[in-house]
Amino acid sequence: MAVGDVGIVFWILSVAIIVSACMVVSLRNIFHCALALILCLFAVAGIFILLGAEFLAAAQVLIYVGAVAILMIFAIMLTSNLAAKKITQTNENALVGLLVCVFFTLVGWVLLKKTYEGIWSHLELARPLPSDNILTLGKYLMTQYALPFEVVSILLLAAMIGAIVLARKENA
């Protein structure tokens, strides 16, 4: 299966993701970054839909866009005096980091390509996911994955309590 097989929607979403992601890591204004992040996350949700993971897409939008990104924005508003930022938002690693990341991408791309050609292309089935996969997901969560589910719930609870403890004022 070639790259061209994925259709126009994928390309649009891909471009959106990459561009917004680049904006997230490079914009000087952190607030703008947050907005770009939201865009990026939306686009990723789109990718999920393309891949037949509707529940995940919904969760992506609800959790990331609705909760995490908004949280980020709150944090930004609480911590930064936005307008005053003149200096660069990147540190002295920027050049090296860029080089490394590019190299990493190149290596990764070569690896992916070779592995795909060697292994995955033979496995690729491209059959549609079952239509009731949300139902199945729900069942799994309540049966087979009940324990991890509960653990994750507790993790969330712990994170919440931790956040409260960390963030509250000493004398409050």
Place this chain on the structure above:
Amino acid sequence: MITKFAFLIPLLPLFGFVMIVFFLRWKERLSAVFSIMTILAAWVMSVIVLIETLARHGEAYEAFYKFVDLPRFILEIGILIDPLTAVMLIVVTTVGACVEIYSVGYMHNDPRFSRFFAYLSLFLFSMLGLVVANNFFMIFIFWELVGLTSYLLIGFWFEKKSAADACKKAFITTRMGDLGFLVGLFMIAFYFGTFNYGGVFAKVGEGVIPAGIITAASIFVFCGAVGKSAQWPLHVWLPDAMEGPTPVSALIHAATMVAAGVYLVARSMSLFVGSAEASLVVAIIGLITSFMAASIGLVQNDIKRVLAYSTVSQLGYMIMALGLYGYDTAQHGHSPGFYAGTFHLYTHAFFKGLLFLGAGSVIHAVHTNDIQEMGGLVRKMKTTAITFMIASLSIAGIFPLAGFWSKDEIVAAASHHPIFLVGTLGIAFMTAFYMWRLCFLTFWGEPRDQHRYDHAHESPKNMTYPLVFLAVMSVIAGWVGLPWLHQGFASFVYHGEAYHPHANYLLMGISLIVGLSGIYLAYLMYYKKSISAEAMAERFRPIYKLLYNKYYFDEIYHAVLIRPVLAVADFMWTFDARVVDGLVNGTGWLTIKWSDIKLWFDTWIVDGAVNGSGWLVRQGANILRFLQTGSMQFYALFILVVLIVFGVFKLEATAVLVGWPFVSIIFVLGVTLLWLFTRSAFVRGRNGGQTKSEE
């Protein structure tokens, strides 16, 4: 049979001592009475024991119990009653009783009146115990106890420095002798295997002991006698011991303690007859002592000291007699020496006790000891004077008083040995002279100190009665040993075979003449003053000084013995503090120094190595620390780079990416260079960070 209870004789005075110390101390009269009661009871028992012993014909009685009972090591305590013991018991209790009665008067008003009687009782206990002992170990015990009580009694007036010094001197000097005695005891224990008199003497008789051992053992034992009986060269304590109250002097230095030495020699005569050499030593020591002491006595002015030297002299006499007996017997001869010595011991006790008590009476009256301040006292104190003169006659050996008979026997004992005979007679002459010098200066002539003379008075009755009693004894005591008696003293107290004295009229006459001439010379010099004593002294000045200063024995001992010992003690102390302790402290010091060195070593070498490696690391770190930016992101980048490189190598190995190592090396080099470039640019841009990271 009372003899079975003879052990009570010493215990009675002990009982008196304990009662006084714990119960009667606060009641002076009662103390004295109780004390006298006990000694009188002991006297009565002694008399009975003597009678019983006579009835047994001198057969010995012995009883003992075990003091220490270990395998191959047994010590006994027991009593042995034989004629010698019986006679000694009589002598000790008689004189003891007299002295105690006399002391009631002499010591009245003394703040430690009760204590005095307690001490006297203790002393009598020790002395009686010494007399009844049946073995060498036990005699040594009481020997030492006698030393202790004499210490207490001589130092009775311990506030006086001289008394305090004297008691110490007496104790230590006699202990020097005891040292020898102790060694003698060890030899006896080792070579004879027993301390019992009978056992020891039997072994001597068996002839299983080498002669050299017997000689050594007897000389060592004799050392004890030398100390106690104040023989040369350990005689120096006795004159000083006159610092004690006079009754003490009478008791200790007449009848008892000093007699103990003679008693010991007499008691262990069987040992001495085993060795002619030892006996000869004994005799020579006796002669030297006697002669020396008599000569010193010629010029002394202290009434008690004259008597003290007289005592030393008479003791030397006895010792000499005993030694001559041992010498003669060892060579299978016959000698009256043993009889003479013991007989003289017996008679001497009475007249010397009397002399001391009389002197005490005089001192009591005039409050001085110096005969140059007396004179004419016969008019003031008749009883005292008469009894004193009786005693003086007795000691001078004038017929028919007690001293005559015993001294005569000594002369007889010495008669086979010319040197000893001459010495003996010379001593007899000197004795007569100095005793009568004393008498004339004290009782006759004009008072030389009118004040003292005026205040003089006869002593109370409880002091004079003992004097009279003893005076009677001084006259008649010798009659038990009359040479014409068939069953006299000699056939009762003897060593080996019974000795039967026979009257040697020639010797009797000579000794009587010698005694009388001594008295006559004293009469001429001190009564008639037809010969000037001062002129004589002037004429023989060096001799006079020598005698007056007692041959300088005290000074010599001080110089050659006491001072060196003290110096050695001081030296040892310094040695101990400096050297021995110094070694210990030095070890400590060295340890500290050593640790100092180690500290230095630690600091500069060991720690230096550590610090040096630290320094190296530091220098390395100074280079490498540029990697430690403190920026997490940089670290993450670093990790990533390494990961990529590792990943690439791994993939190359699995033939997925062939030829990529080259690329990755270029990549790493590129990353590094780029990073160094940006980093240096960055650091140059921020100087603050630089100084901070210098910390």
Place this chain on the structure above:
Amino acid sequence: MLAYLVLALVLFSIGLFGVLTRRNTIGILMSLELMFNAVNINFVVFNKFVATSALVGQMFAIFIVVVAAAEAVAGLAIVLLLYRNWQGIDTDNDSVMKW
């Protein structure tokens, strides 16, 4: 499939770059979210094309989303704390992290 994987790779690299280079702590957190998303895409891709039967990939993705949310919450709380204590949330206080 390869296109999705390459997209995820690129997104991951971008996120990585952000993590390595952003000076602002919140920026780092945002970059982390990008990396999480890249990982999620991978999971879903493999779930769809390689092993569809068990929905394991989606399940992992869901958990990752939840954990990421938790991480974001805790991380932001820490950021607030940092801000309160240091009056700033920049990471170039580099001397703090070394001796």
Place this chain on the structure above:
Amino acid sequence: MLSSLVFVPLAGMILVMLIPKDKIQAIRWTSVIVSLVPMLVSFWITWDYFFNHSGTSAMAYVEGPYSWIPSLNIQYYLGVDGISVPMLFLTGLLSTVSLLASFNITNRVKEYFAFFLLLEAGMMGVFVALDFFLFYVFWEIMLVPMYFLIGVWGGPRKEYAAIKFFLYTLFGSIFMLVSILILYFTSEPHTLNMMALLDHGPTMGHTLQMICFIFFFIAFAIKVPVWPFHTWLPDAHVEAPTAVSVILAGVLLKMGTYAMLRINWPMFPQVLRELSFWIALLGVIAIIYGALVSMAQKDLKKLVAYSSVSHMGYCMMALGAFTSVGAIAGCMFQMVSHGLITGALFLLVGVIYDRAHTREIAAFGGLGAKIPVYTGIMVLFSMAALGLPGMSGFVAEFMIFVGAFSGLNKIMVGISVLGVVLGATYMLRMVQRVFLGEFNMAKWGGLTDINAREIIAVAPLAVLTIAIGVYPKPLADLMQATLEHLVNLMAR
């Protein structure tokens, strides 16, 4: 039975520590009453041993051996025989006496009495332990309270004295430990049981025996103390508070000779035979030397302390003459007697020091007139110390001399007899300068005589001193079988 000797004082220590520290009277009396228990137990043991066990040399009242630390074969093993019983008696008695004499301690009373009881536990332990490990533990335990007792409640140079004592003794202990380890590792199976090692000792190689013997000897010699290891003693004695001096002289020094008799002598008889002359020589040197140094002392307590050196020299000489039962018995007598006499002397010096606040001999003079009872008791004990017949010291010295004379070089023993005269000299010089002569009314007019409590403390010592001196047979009988056994062991 024997355990109670050790653990009652320990429990007493805990009890004392529980009492509030301002309840001084309660602390004092509790300790005294607690110490009465081991005292009475030790009396009973003495009594019972005398009548029921003195006929044999076997250990009596044995407890154990119980396995304690099985991996090292360490056992809890207690027992007594004829040489430990008198020591127990002495320890029990002197502990109580010194506790009574400690009532004048006013600072840190609680700690003092607690330490004292710990000390008692340690001393008792040393005399009853039959396992080397146990023995070593007790030996070391005792050092700690002793260190504090000297270091806290002592005189002006207490720190110096305490540290010296501690280090010196510890120094010796190290040697002992080495020896113990040698014995342990050469025995098969490895054991620390003293009774078993008695048989093991003579089977070791000669060099090893020599090393063990010398190391043990150094450890014990420091405790005795044998010349020239004695210099800690005057310092410790002089600086220690009275009661501690009593314990030091009365019990601690005995532990050295006791340990020699218990361990050194019977365990390495061959070496003993080779070295006996030199050991005795050390004893003779100590006798003469100690006496001479005593003579030079200006401080009462120091004089008594050096007299201890001299007196323990007699013990060493006796130990040198190990072939004679009499000498060994004399050594035991001397240990008991020296414990009583020197203990009493220290008590008495303490009495005068409490009143006069000085111990300088030259400062006194003529006290006999002012304080006759004290003088009487002091003279009594001085006489006992110089070996006057009728008191225990004489019996001991005499037995030692007679025994040594048969077992040792005669000339050497003859020289040692000089100690008798020197002993008399320094004691009498002391008596003369302190009690005789002129009395300084202005200076000592306010001096009071010895009081009832002090007399009660001294009285038992005086009674025992005289009792043993007058009738030593019971004590000799008590030890007889054990001593004979020991001498047989040493003759191997």
